[in-house]
Amino acid sequence: MSSLLSSFMSFSRINGDSRVAPFVVVLLVVTALASFCNLLMPADSVFYVSTYTITLLGKYLCYAMLALAVDVIWGYCGILSLGHGAFFALGGYAMGMYLMRQIGDRGVYGNPELPDFMVFLNWSELPWFWHGMDQFWVAMLMVLLVPGLLAYVFGWLAFRSRVTGVYLSIMTQALTYALLLSFFRNEMGFGGNNGLTDFKDILGFDLQSDNTRVTLFIVTALMLCGLLVLSKKIMQTRFGKVIVAIRDGESRARFIGYRTENYKVWLFVYSAMIAGIAGALYVPQVGIINPGEFSPINSIEIVIWVAVGGRGTLVGAIIGAILVNYAKTKFTAIMPDGWLFALGAMFVLVTLYLPKGLMGLVAQLKDQQLKGEQHKSQKAADNSPNEKTEEGHA
Amino acid sequence: MSLLDTTREVMRRDQVWPFLQDHSQEVDISHQVLLYVEGLNLSFDGFKALNDLNLYINDGELRCLIGANGAGKTTLMDVITGKTKCDSGTVYFGQSLNLLEKDEAEIAQLGIGRKFQKPTVFEAHTVMDNLELSLKSNKSVMPTLLATLNSAEYDQIDHVLETIGLKGERMMLAGSLSHGQKQWLEIGMLLMANPRLLLVDEPVAGMTVQEGERTAELLTSLAGERTVVVVEHDMEFVRSIARTVTVLHQGSVLAEGTMDEIQNNQDVIEVYLGEAP
Numbered sequence: 001m002s003s004l005l006s007s008f009m010s011f012s013r014i015n016g017d018s019r020v021a022p023f024v025v026v027l028l029v030v031t032a033l034a035s036f037c038n039l040l041m042p043a044d045s046v047f048y049v050s051t052y053t054i055t056l057l058g059k060y061l062c063y064a065m066l067a068l069a070v071d072v073i074w075g076y077c078g079i080l081s082l083g084h085g086a087f088f089a090l091g092g093y094a095m096g097m098y099l100m101r102q103i104g105d106r107g108v109y110g111n112p113e114l115p116d117f118m119v120f121l122n123w124s125e126l127p128w129f130w131h132g133m134d135q136f137w138v139a140m141l142m143v144l145l146v147p148g149l150l151a152y153v154f155g156w157l158a159f160r161s162r163v164t165g166v167y168l169s170i171m172t173q174a175l176t177y178a179l180l181l182s183f184f185r186n187e188m189g190f191g192g193n194n195g196l197t198d199f200k201d202i203l204g205f206d207l208q209s210d211n212t213r214v215t216l217f218i219v220t221a222l223m224l225c226g227l228l229v230l231s232k233k234i235m236q237t238r239f240g241k242v243i244v245a246i247r248d249g250e251s252r253a254r255f256i257g258y259r260t261e262n263y264k265v266w267l268f269v270y271s272a273m274i275a276g277i278a279g280a281l282y283v284p285q286v287g288i289i290n291p292g293e294f295s296p297i298n299s300i301e302i303v304i305w306v307a308v309g310g311r312g313t314l315v316g317a318i319i320g321a322i323l324v325n326y327a328k329t330k331f332t333a334i335m336p337d338g339w340l341f342a343l344g345a346m347f348v349l350v351t352l353y354l355p356k357g358l359m360g361l362v363a364q365l366k367d368q369q370l371k372g373e374q375h376k377s378q379k380a381a382d383n384s385p386n387e388k389t390e391e392g393h394a
Numbered sequence: 395m396s397l398l399d400t401t402r403e404v405m406r407r408d409q410v411w412p413f414l415q416d417h418s419q420e421v422d423i424s425h426q427v428l429l430y431v432e433g434l435n436l437s438f439d440g441f442k443a444l445n446d447l448n449l450y451i452n453d454g455e456l457r458c459l460i461g462a463n464g465a466g467k468t469t470l471m472d473v474i475t476g477k478t479k480c481d482s483g484t485v486y487f488g489q490s491l492n493l494l495e496k497d498e499a500e501i502a503q504l505g506i507g508r509k510f511q512k513p514t515v516f517e518a519h520t521v522m523d524n525l526e527l528s529l530k531s532n533k534s535v536m537p538t539l540l541a542t543l544n545s546a547e548y549d550q551i552d553h554v555l556e557t558i559g560l561k562g563e564r565m566m567l568a569g570s571l572s573h574g575q576k577q578w579l580e581i582g583m584l585l586m587a588n589p590r591l592l593l594v595d596e597p598v599a600g601m602t603v604q605e606g607e608r609t610a611e612l613l614t615s616l617a618g619e620r621t622v623v624v625v626e627h628d629m630e631f632v633r634s635i636a637r638t639v640t641v642l643h644q645g646s647v648l649a650e651g652t653m654d655e656i657q658n659n660q661d662v663i664e665v666y667l668g669e670a671p
Contacts, residue, residue: 239539241523245516252514255475256587257502257533266535 019359020232023315024225031221035214051210056329058217058285060322065224065278067305067321068314072231073271074303075312076240077264078247079164083172084275085299086179087147089289091276093183094146096196096289097130098139099207103200116198117191127189136203143280144273151272155265162261164250173296180294195290202284213285220281224318227274231314234270243267304347310357319358421488421505421590428453428591428621429474434483436469436645443469444480445645451591456617458632459625461642462665467625468511470642471593475508476501487591503533507584511595513576517569521560521579524568525551528586550586558582558612574605581612592622598631610634641665 034057037049066088073079105112109119113126132138154175158168186192205212234240245253246260253260283289292298302321309320324346332339354361421428429451436444444466451457459467472478474485476498485493493501502508516524529547531537543551555561558578563571568579577597584592597613598606606628614635616622626632632639632653639656641648649659656662 234539237539238526238541239535241519241527242538244518245527248516248518249514251477251498252510252516253527254498255502255508256528256583257499258538259497259499259534262535263538 019313019315020228023318024228027221027225031218035218038210038214051213054210054213054217055285058213058220059282060325061217061220061224062278062282062285063302063305063325064318064321065220065227065281066275066302067309067317068224068227068231069271069274069278070302071306071309071311071314071317072235072274073267074306075314075317076235076247077243077267079264079268080166080169080303081172081268081271082169082296082299082303083174083176084271084302085296086172086176086294087151087272087275088279088282088298089179089183089291089293090147090150091143091279092283092289092293093190093196093279094133094139094142094276095280095283096199097133097142097190098136099199099202099284100196101130101134102202103198106200107198115191115196117186117194118189121186130189140280143276147272147276147279148269151269152265155268156261159261159264159268173299176294176299177296180291180296183291183294191290193291195288195292196283197288197290199284199287207284207287216281216285220285223277223281227277228314228318231274235314239263301343304343304350306357307350308346308354308357310359313357313359316357316359323358422490423453423488425489426453427451428455428488429623430484430486431470431474432484432486434470434473434480434485436473436478436480442645444473444483447483447642447646449640449647451621451623453590454618454621456614456622456635456637457624458636458639459623459642460627460629460632460639461648464644465642466645467642468595469645471508471595471625474501474593475506499533502587505588505590506593507587507589507591508593509577509580509584509595509597511599513573513580515568515571515576515579515583517567519568520565521555521568521571522551522564524579524583525554525586528583530587554582554585557585559608574601574609577601577605577609578612581609585616590620592616592620594622594624596626597624598626598628606631607634 034049034054037047038051038054041048066084069087070081070084073081073084100115103115107116107119109116111119114123118126133142154172158171163171182188183190183195184193190196199207201207202212202216205215207213235243242253242258242263246258246263250260279289279293301324305321305324306317307320308324309318310316324343327342328339331342350357356363427450429449431447431449434444434447435442443464447466447470449470459470461467469478473480474493476493476496480494483494487493487501487504487506491504493504493506496504516527519527526543526547529550531541552561555564558581560571560575560579560582563575568576571579581592581594581597594613597609601609610631613622613624624632624635636653638650639653640650641656641659641662643665648665649656649662651659
């Protein structure tokens with residue numbers, strides 16, 4: 001038992017110059033405080049946090065997890081995926097299917113077997129891929145497997161043919177666009193245009209109750225922390241070093257004997273699975289999943305979150321996602337039409353002036369401060385004997 | 395009984411298809427030749443980069459390849475290391491290993507290390523990490539995920555650091571090294587893999603004279619234990635290290651011999667200095 005504990009402790013220790021450990025602590029404290037203030041404070045108290053805010057925070061954390069997925073693949077391996085929204089949406093659909101099956105006979109048409117939209121389309125029986133989705137564990141397996149499998153097949157084809165750079169980015173855009181179009185079709189059996197919605201409960205708990213919402217929020221926060229620590233750990237192994245090596249010199253890595261395409265495929269699969277988990281946590285909190293999540297613009301937005309926060313830092317991606325989405329919430333309330341312009345401007349500004357994102361800015365400021373202090377102390381040491389003469393000259 | 399055994403041997407399921415058989419063979423150098431390049435042809439859009447090229451490299455030799463731009467030196471290295479596929483010809487490593495049917499990673503794992511013209515090291519990693527990545531080890535995904543350095547490997551890294559003279563820079567980022575140090579680090583990365591054959595492309599380009607001398611020393615000390623093939627333009631450098639020199643011209647071998655023989659060779663003089671008056 002104690003050896004298990006100690007091995008866990010050594011796993012959770014983050015070495016080196018990283019901001020993961022402090023960030024995890026801050027995130028957990030904020031989560032605990034927000035949950036506490038929602039559940040235990042009276043509604044008229046100053047400290048009361050509304051359930052709306054909790055859900056909003058939960059949504060931000062899901063986006064943050066998605067940004068983490070993109071950072072793993074873009075920041076560390078240099079693969080700019082403009083299609084990660086697809087994996088997010090697939091995870092979301094898997095969760096949505098489970099939630100649809102949980103509605104049972106409480107739907108508008110009261111059919112215990114078929115979801116409402118199938119009754120509406122005059123379907124007589126459940127399509128094969130809906131079977132088993134009433135089991136939570138099957139749905140959770142699908143949340144990981146479907147995005148993982150798609151990423152494996154796509155990655156295997158793309159990386160083995162040595163497609164890189166902008167061509168790969170365009171292909172990922174095409175992938176998410178193709179999925180968007182196909183999920184819009186009613187024949188696909190995923191609710192077409194309207195997607196899946198009107199969920200009632202999850203694992204028997206009412207989705208509208210405060211307790212469930214807070215629990216979902218806490219689960220999201222814990223999951224995010226876990227995946228952040230895991231990703232950091234993976235990047236610290238030799239595997240992670242190879243990934244960075246592939247980013248900086250793929251042919252060199254090949255010539256010292258690494259099959260780089262295998263590394264890229266497995267990292268892509270890992271990243272897609274994180275995106276799938278994010279989608280699965282997003283859907284019960286937002287209450288709907290529709291083909292709009294596949295739209296190419298969503299995937300591009302994720303990249304902007306990561307760029308704003310700082311590539312290849314993990315924590316930066318999370319902070320970027322939270323900040324940009326907070327700005328989006330505020331901005332769209334004031335000027336709904338202007339958001340895309342603001343987003344575009346943000347991207348241009350970050351690319352021009354903050355190529356390393358906010359995390360890079362923080363590191364730079366710290367560096368300057370450190371240098372300034374050193375400089376000052378050095379100057380003081382140099383000048384102290386000469387001070388009088390200088391004053392005399394003045 | 396022996397009939398049964400024979401039948402069994404013939405019917406062995408794991409031997410039916412060639413791809414099921416284990417191809418990882420030892421390099422066979424029973425004839426003292428490590429690398430056979432025969433009848434190599436390669437053309438890019440009609441331009442013949444390699445033209446019926448034949449080259450034999452003995453085990454433990456230090457060989458210099460010289461030739462004008464476009465003579466096919468780098469292309470030859472590309473073909474040997476699996477980066478470029480040739481049109482026709484054969485490349486054998488030892489007696490039995492056909493390099494043309496293997497990819498870059500496989501060729502590297504067989505023990506052929508290559509240094510590029512431009513120094514390419516992993517700039518975001520420390521010198522130490524650069525060497526760790528180049529260790530001879532199982533390089534598939536799972537073992538790499540779980541790999542840790544053991545003390546023998548630490549010692550090996552120390553040893554290589556000493557050889558390339560970067561002991562003090564162990565924890566420095568490779569990107570902050572000087573040009574010459576990067577070149578040495580790259581050679582060090584090749585040494586980590588314990589290769590049989592080193593292909594070194596222009597090792598002294600952009601180096602100071604002192605750095606060049608040290609590189610010459612390093613390469614000469616490697617030969618014997620390993621086989622080294624150096625491509626170089628710098629004649630002084632070639633003279634200082636070479637025992638055998640091969641001159642390439644328009645994709646094929648023009649002359650081969652010691653430096654003095656080469657300098658007095660009529661063909662080489664014609665190609666390099668133009669028609670004698």
